[in-house]
Amino acid sequence: MRMLRNTERAWGAVAKAFHWTVAALMLGQLVLxxxxxxxRVSPLKLDLFVWHKSIGVSIxxxxxxxxxxxxxxxxxxxxxxxxxxxxxxxxxxxxxxxLLMIVVPLTGWWISDTSRIPFRLYxxxxxxxLMAPNRDLSEFAADVxxxxxxLLLAIVIVHILxxxxxxxxxxxxxxSRMLPTRQNPRN
Amino acid sequence: MRHALIAVLxxxxxxxxxxxxxxxxxxxxxxxxxxxxxxxxxxxxxEVSLELDPACLDAAALLVRVDLRAADMGDPDMNDxxxxxxxxxxxxxxxxVFASDAITEHAPGQFIATGMLDLKGTVRRxxxxxxxxxxxxxxxxxxxxxxxxxxxxxxxxxWATDDAIGIDVELDFTVHLLPEx
Numbered sequence: 001m002r003m004l005r006n007t008e009r010a011w012g013a014v015a016k017a018f019h020w021t022v023a024a025l026m027l028g029q030l031v032l033x034x035x036x037x038x039x040r041v042s043p044l045k046l047d048l049f050v051w052h053k054s055i056g057v058s059i060x061x062x063x064x065x066x067x068x069x070x071x072x073x074x075x076x077x078x079x080x081x082x083x084x085x086x087x088x089x090x091x092x093x094x095x096x097x098x099l100l101m102i103v104v105p106l107t108g109w110w111i112s113d114t115s116r117i118p119f120r121l122y123x124x125x126x127x128x129x130l131m132a133p134n135r136d137l138s139e140f141a142a143d144v145x146x147x148x149x150x151l152l153l154a155i156v157i158v159h160i161l162x163x164x165x166x167x168x169x170x171x172x173x174x175x176s177r178m179l180p181t182r183q184n185p186r187n
Numbered sequence: 188m189r190h191a192l193i194a195v196l197x198x199x200x201x202x203x204x205x206x207x208x209x210x211x212x213x214x215x216x217x218x219x220x221x222x223x224x225x226x227x228x229x230x231x232x233x234e235v236s237l238e239l240d241p242a243c244l245d246a247a248a249l250l251v252r253v254d255l256r257a258a259d260m261g262d263p264d265m266n267d268x269x270x271x272x273x274x275x276x277x278x279x280x281x282x283x284v285f286a287s288d289a290i291t292e293h294a295p296g297q298f299i300a301t302g303m304l305d306l307k308g309t310v311r312r313x314x315x316x317x318x319x320x321x322x323x324x325x326x327x328x329x330x331x332x333x334x335x336x337x338x339x340x341x342x343x344x345x346w347a348t349d350d351a352i353g354i355d356v357e358l359d360f361t362v363h364l365l366p367e368x
Contacts, residue, residue: 116260
């Protein structure tokens with residue numbers, strides 16, 4: 001049976017599911033958000049934004065659950081032979097990833113909340129309206145959302161490159177142990 | 188033809204013996220759904236003239252002219268879309284005009300005006316219920332009615348469904364009136 005929780009050597013099924021689900025949703029959001037932003041004003045554009053905002057809120061909730069899970073489930077130890085500076089760098093970049101995965105959706109909410117465009121989550125659930133509409137603030141929030149998204153994308157690329165380096169150059173199991181297909185080793 | 192008639196009516200307005208004329212404190216707002224959520228806007232420039240004597244409703248008349256270029260949804264981007272050819276097309280149709288051909292009183296102080304609305308080049312019959320109160324020198328008419336925007340091709344082409352923007356537009360008005368000089 002597949003382990004739900006992390007062990008000292010392996011990621012549990014829950015952590016893997018969080019990792020890949022959030023990764024897929026973030027990739028989708030990047031594509032969706034870019035198309036919605038670039039599209040000319042049309043019913044499709046308005047629909048795409050409802051999807052983008054709804055999925056963004058979903059990611060935010062998922063990442064909060066993910067962080068809660070992670071706090072109760074320490075990640076498996078790094079393989080032997082990883083330098084201390086590498087471990088530190090990994091910790092910093094993972095910390096930044098978690099931070100941005102929370103802050104980027106929040107800045108998206110900020111844009112929506114300060115704009116005059118109404119929003120209902122998946123066309124169903126009203127969301128709390130926290131701030132009065134303010135065009136300047138909404139545009140500023142949009143700039144922040146764009147900059148932080150670019151930063152998040154950059155760190156994700158570094159994350160992918162680092163995983164590839166571990167797999168192909170250093171030939172350790174850091175990448176493969178996160179793959180959903182791999183059976184967890186006994187420990 | 189009807190167009191011309193309304194235009195003539197409008198041009199003839201100064202000579203028309205309306206008893207009441209709207210003041211700047213009047214409000215005329217519209218509401219529609221935007222992806223399932225309500226959104227509102229306001230007509231910031233409109234004029235109402237009303238001839239209304241409950242004892243002699245045959246002579247009653249309501250004439251409303253709304254400058255669509257002053258429609259406002261509170262956001263410049265949304266307003267740009269609103270003025271666009273697919274929506275109000277204010278380049279071609281700067282104003283909408285309603286002229287009643289009958290006003291009836293169905294309860295004390297409660298009236299129904301039926302008449303023709305000329306909006307974006309389409310003229311159609313609409314029914315406008317309103318309450319009317321007057322005390323001394325001032326009067327107020329208040330009402331709410333619904334117009335299907337697609338009847339007037341407001342939101343044409345790809346917008347002509349309720350997919351993103353609702354078809355029913357709810358119009359609310361509170362018109363403060365003073366006797367015409």
